[in-house]
Amino acid sequence: MANKLEESNIAPVGNAGLVEGSSSEKQPEVAPATNTSEKGNDFGETDKKVDDAAAAVSDLSLTDKEKATLANKEEENATGSTSAAPPTYTATDAVQPTTGPVWPETSSDHPLTKFYSSFEALVTEAEYDEVYGIKLSTSSPFHTKLILQKFLRANQNDVEKAKQQLLETLKWRKEFNPVKAANETFSKGRFGGLGYVLEVEGVPGSENKKDIVTFNIYGAVKDKKATFGDLEGFLRWRVGLMEKSVLKLNLPAATTPIPNFSEGPDPYQGYQIHDYLQVSFLRQDPAVKAATQKTIETLGRYYPETLSRKFFVNVPVIMGWVYTAVKLVVAKETAKKFTVLSYGNELVGELGKGVPKVYGGEKEDLESVAEGMTLA
Template identity: 50%
Template sequence: MTSSDTATWPSLSENHPLLQLHSRLPKILSNADHTSIWGVQLSPSSPPVFSTLLILQKYLRSVANDVDKAGENLTKTLKWRKDFGLDQGTASEDFGPDFEGLGYVTKVGNEGGSRDVVTWNVYGAVKELKKPFGDLNRFLRWRLNLMETAISHLNLSQTSTPIPDFGHGPDPHRIDQIHLYEGVSFLRMDPLVKAASRAVIEIMQAHYPELLLRKFFVEVPLLMSWMFGAISLFVSTETAKKFQVISYKENLAKELGNMDDVPAEYGGKGPDLRTLGQRLKTEAHQ
């Protein structure tokens, strides 16, 4: 039995948006023909299952409690996940040497005593442009694999910490994303990179609501200013507020938290990203 099996959601009024959306879940699941998302099996049973309410609350918060829109978006996401095969072992997929060193998942301790999940996208590790970016579908599978791996460390199926209603406090189950551009010169205006970037932005906006805590862009070349223009076209104003550009990589650590969880290269006191990533994998299997 997981902790969420016995967890209790705060009391909800009869007409609360969360209960309204939950009442539509049988139809949503039937239309989508898929029930799994982020390690959670959505259940229409009553009383509502804690982990199911957690997912529904994310969708409600992303559309300011618009029950109709939340139901529509969740249906689309479940259909997309089924078509993309995201709940069929993608997290263990091996992408080979073309993607070696391009992405890591770690955790960083914060002031509240908990640890934030962090994804690191190391674009400077790309040596030959066409290897990771030449096949758009393969790149997307790799990028989504990184995101799904990070989400797995949120333990959404096991947590007993609820998400506050829209406008009543922050969602505690979100991820920091870091994009490292040190040494990058070939990206500039390359059409392969632009296509991949825009595709990722569209997918994240459509199918990963309320999962971004902060996004850091570190040592971004001036010639890549097009990227921020592209992002502004696809994300909400609320999401754009979470973006932060850091000119010098050594300043990143003080934005993240516990220095021991951040590599010395980025102003912390910890080991390199590979070691930190492996450490998290080891913790997850203990």
């Protein structure tokens, strides 16, 4: 089953900053008649630029200096499909859908062919072979290539960069053990109500029967010191939630190849929701900021090609100018990948009726219909 994943909860998965804790102010529950949010569906090559833009949105301030910083990052990392050099392999190498777990043949100069011929050395060096629930092995060529293709797309078909990122990911997964983190029990007092993973059917524009949506509920934080004070403990919870959402993609059961870089969307990605209802945007606690930065660094490096789109909901209307400002300094492809919604019930227009009623859909509350981390 070709499901989509991503990156995540109290600290945005995919790399958005966290904001100050709860406030007593609530956003209106009825959306205005006009919805000005943009829709789009880009993929891995713009993830880093999305993270830069998302950080600006979550900080909800954009000085001239910050605009310049974002603009510089955009220029330095302009590796999207509109500016990337065309692939060097032939047109006959284009990936075509198959009816079973068989990857189409690729020529000797194809990036995937080169990567596949060298991945075993990386596994040996890292002394670890698992990524997203798949064991990299020549005895499982289809699913191994599925993972390798994600790393290639994240690095615009640069084989050497993809190899380096995969090696770092294998070493990190061996040390951190995110699969174990996904099944550990965490403190209900620290993390209760902060993160959920939900399977949603009927997402507009999606070819998947079901898509994976991760909800980050920032307003659920009751004690910032308790939640974020222990940075390593928080990161373990956050990575566990991320890993749980990735495992929901069920990549070991995948039968459709991922298209080559710039030749189509990756069907094995997920959506991220960052809900700011009852959250103050006045200032950011140092502990929250540290947790945000560490989460961005970790998820951005070790979970490539796992985010389809990111939504910021219940953002005060008065702060809508930030989104407009960010759009002026990032590429169009990047802007399409994140959307700011001032009202929670606008989300139904983006993800369909499979979301909870509080977001305009037909399902019950997240606690009833979604899966969270094990808490005690």
